[in-house]
Amino acid sequence: MSIRVGILGATGAVGQRLIQLLEPHPDFEIAALTASPASAGRSYRDASKWRVDTPIPESVAETTVVETDPDEVPNDIPLLFSSLPSSIGAEVEPAFVEEGYVVSSNSSNGRMDEDIPLTIPEVNPEHLGLIEVQRDERGWDGALIKNPNCSTITMVPTLAALDGFGLQQVRVSTLQAVSGAGYSGVTSMEILDNVLPHIGGEAQKMESESLKLLGAFDGAEVSLHPADVSASCNRVPTLDGHLENVWADLEDDPSAEDVAAMMEEYPSADLPSSPDPLIHVFEDPERPQPRMDRMLGDGMAVAAGGIEETPGGVQYNCLAHNTIRGAAGASVLNGELLLEEGYL
Numbered sequence: 001m002s003i004r005v006g007i008l009g010a011t012g013a014v015g016q017r018l019i020q021l022l023e024p025h026p027d028f029e030i031a032a033l034t035a036s037p038a039s040a041g042r043s044y045r046d047a048s049k050w051r052v053d054t055p056i057p058e059s060v061a062e063t064t065v066v067e068t069d070p071d072e073v074p075n076d077i078p079l080l081f082s083s084l085p086s087s088i089g090a091e092v093e094p095a096f097v098e099e100g101y102v103v104s105s106n107s108s109n110g111r112m113d114e115d116i117p118l119t120i121p122e123v124n125p126e127h128l129g130l131i132e133v134q135r136d137e138r139g140w141d142g143a144l145i146k147n148p149n150c151s152t153i154t155m156v157p158t159l160a161a162l163d164g165f166g167l168q169q170v171r172v173s174t175l176q177a178v179s180g181a182g183y184s185g186v187t188s189m190e191i192l193d194n195v196l197p198h199i200g201g202e203a204q205k206m207e208s209e210s211l212k213l214l215g216a217f218d219g220a221e222v223s224l225h226p227a228d229v230s231a232s233c234n235r236v237p238t239l240d241g242h243l244e245n246v247w248a249d250l251e252d253d254p255s256a257e258d259v260a261a262m263m264e265e266y267p268s269a270d271l272p273s274s275p276d277p278l279i280h281v282f283e284d285p286e287r288p289q290p291r292m293d294r295m296l297g298d299g300m301a302v303a304a305g306g307i308e309e310t311p312g313g314v315q316y317n318c319l320a321h322n323t324i325r326g327a328a329g330a331s332v333l334n335g336e337l338l339l340e341e342g343y344l
């Protein structure tokens with residue numbers, strides 16, 4: 001039997017990807033769509049400017065969008081996917097959880113809170129245990145779980161693989177697609193024929209979230225990974241797919257071949273949306289490239305290439321689809337993990 005699910009912020013860039021992924025999903029059935037007061041009361045077709053690369057599903061096109069308020073969402077919907085602006089998420093996600101909903105959220109609010117699981121199911125599924133801590137501390141019946149920022153999620157699976165060689169220090173420079181800023185994020189006059197060498201708050205998210213994701217959970221709290229991560233984030237005129245140049249210092253001294261093998265063999269998860277392999281490693285130093293490789297594993301794989309030894313460790317490039325693996329797909333995967341672990 002399918003689990004009824006709702007989407008908070010269903011009309012946005014990530015919300016549309018959520019619809020695209022959830023409409024054919026084997027375990028989930030879309031049962032509610034919310035957005036801002038300006039969209040509430042309109043049909044989804046009318047309220048959303050549909051921009052993803054498959055037709056708007058007929059099953060959602062005529063659904064009436066409701067306000068993002070627990071009173072507007074039927075309470076027989078156990079799971080909500082949230083793709084709200086973080087200022088709105090910070091306000092309304094706790095209100096939904098207090099009413100007993102389980103919320104799998106993309107928004108950045110609360111990601112670093114000590115009792116909120118920040119998870120990539122293939123990397124740190126055990127952090128879901130923080131839900132018990134969260135319920136004890138906040139008296140919530142539901143649960144709030146987060147996926148990381150899109151640029152963080154692109155590199156962390158590769159760092160998790162490298163941690164087998166003793167990860168000490170990471171330097172990363174990103175080339176991030178315009179869809180990462182949302183539909184109204186970057187104007188064409190700003191980005192065409194141009195590169196924006198700063199994305200507000202993004203470097204700090206990569207530096208902190210990666211250490212929580214790679215941290216150890218002892219049943220009560222997550223201790224951050226001791227590595228030192230520093231990031232520089234750039235917006236480039238690609239549509240989808242974040243490419244990142246990574247330099248990692250390691251305790252051991254592996255060859256480039258050892259590193260490639262460690263990444264290729266890094267295990268995936270046994271969940272419907274997990275790709276196999278999780279990390280696709282290219283020998284061709286000109287790959288991965290956003291346009292050619294962002295849809296590997298239906299947009300859920302991470303690609304790596306250009307692996308070279310450096311005096312302290314290794315240098316390589318990695319890529320993931322920012323609105324699928326980096327956002328909507330990440331939330332859906334967390335929903336699958338919640339279902340598998342009995343939280344729904």
Ligand SMILES: NC(=O)c1ccc[n+]([C@@H]2O[C@H](COP(=O)([O-])OP(=O)(O)OC[C@H]3O[C@@H](n4cnc5c(N)ncnc54)[C@H](OP(=O)(O)O)[C@@H]3O)[C@@H](O)[C@H]2O)c1
Nearest residue numbers: 009011012013014035036039083086107150180182183327
């Ligand atoms: N884009 C990415 O690659 C990406 C990756 C990772 C994480 N995220 C995060 O995911 C979230 C959504 O990003 P996005 O790119 O999809 O943004 P977006 O395109 O701007 O969409 C925002 C959504 O939130 C709704 N909304 C706006 N104001 C609201 C309000 N006052 N009350 C209720 N709903 C409201 C919008 O509804 P209306 O259409 O009615 O305005 C729309 O559905 C953000 O927190 C973002 O940081 C995005």
